[in-house]
Amino acid sequence: MAEVLLHQQRTRRPQPPRPPVRPGTLLGGLLRTARPRQWIKNVLVAAAPAAAGRLFTSHALVQLALTFALFTACSAAVYLVNDARDAEADRAHPTKRHRPVAAGQVPAPLAYAVGGALAVLAPLAAARLANPAVASLLAAYLAMQLAYCLRLKHVLVVDLVVVTTGFLMRATAGGLALGIPLSRWFLITTGFGALFMVAAKRYSEAVQMAGRAGATRALLTEYTTGYLRFVWQLAAGVAVLGYCLWALEEGGVAQASVLPWRQLSVVAFVLAVLRYAVFADRGAAGEPEEVVLGDRALALIALAWLAMYGLAVADW
Numbered sequence: 001m002a003e004v005l006l007h008q009q010r011t012r013r014p015q016p017p018r019p020p021v022r023p024g025t026l027l028g029g030l031l032r033t034a035r036p037r038q039w040i041k042n043v044l045v046a047a048a049p050a051a052a053g054r055l056f057t058s059h060a061l062v063q064l065a066l067t068f069a070l071f072t073a074c075s076a077a078v079y080l081v082n083d084a085r086d087a088e089a090d091r092a093h094p095t096k097r098h099r100p101v102a103a104g105q106v107p108a109p110l111a112y113a114v115g116g117a118l119a120v121l122a123p124l125a126a127a128r129l130a131n132p133a134v135a136s137l138l139a140a141y142l143a144m145q146l147a148y149c150l151r152l153k154h155v156l157v158v159d160l161v162v163v164t165t166g167f168l169m170r171a172t173a174g175g176l177a178l179g180i181p182l183s184r185w186f187l188i189t190t191g192f193g194a195l196f197m198v199a200a201k202r203y204s205e206a207v208q209m210a211g212r213a214g215a216t217r218a219l220l221t222e223y224t225t226g227y228l229r230f231v232w233q234l235a236a237g238v239a240v241l242g243y244c245l246w247a248l249e250e251g252g253v254a255q256a257s258v259l260p261w262r263q264l265s266v267v268a269f270v271l272a273v274l275r276y277a278v279f280a281d282r283g284a285a286g287e288p289e290e291v292v293l294g295d296r297a298l299a300l301i302a303l304a305w306l307a308m309y310g311l312a313v314a315d316w
């Protein structure tokens with residue numbers, strides 16, 4: 001009998017240790033689970049109005065602030081459900097194990113409940129305060145992202161497409177909120193630019209978690225680093241091509257501008273992609289917002305691009 005018990009102890013799968021609970025309130029834990037640092041992604045709702053030169057009006061600012069808040073609520077709902085579902089796997093990750101749900105600061109049932117409430121209330125608020133198109137987009141975003149949490153994150157290539165589509169939906173929401181037609185070049189550049197960052201993030205995770213990827217994101221064991229490198233390089237190339245076609249298309253040359261800002265902005269855009277690719281190639285592009293905000297050269301290039309892009313839209 002003792003030998004049987006000893007054999008069971010040896011063969012029992014070890015459970016990852018639960019990290020010590022960080023001091024803090026339950027409300028603070030819920031806020032951390034909602035990922036405030038990720039909310040910067042929702043600024044994409046201003047992309048289409050900015051491209052159309054309809055950003056700085058009182059109506060536009062109110063509608064975009066509302067759309068930003070609604071998308072933030074939807075993304076928070078997804079993060080809460082995702083962290084509650086992945087708590088056990090997160091405990092095996094050197095960084096994710098400190099997330100409030102994985103660390104035990106926020107009970108998983110509470111995270112499910114708050115996430116579910118936000119998922120229901122956000123589209124209802126959009127239907128009442130914005131317009132039916134925005135409400136439908138938010139509902140579609142939630143359905144897609146929750147399906148991703150439950151199943152699609154385990155399907156090759158589809159996981160990349162779903163995350164990329166989430167970025168594209170953010171960029172589309174601003175146009176729907178203000179009734180702005182969306183350019184094909186805008187959609188192509190935004191979509192493939194997002195795929196570039198998503199694939200670079202997966203590539204960085206695969207490099208950093210080599211040999212133990214299955215314990216944190218099981219699908220990483222099925223991707224090869226060569227394939228993920230191919231995806232982000234392909235996406236970067238298509239994004240640059242789409243942007244160049246927009247900048248050089250017929251009718252895009254301003255007549256009253258001091259300089260051809262639209263064409264000159266291509267230089268800054270390409271430099272930004274090349275600079276970001278440095279971090280992607282090193283396997284250090286795990287969090288896009290940290291790369292963009294943490295690298296001074298990339299931040300300066302981005303500011304230069306924003307200035308030239310703004311001058312092009314304003315026809316200055």
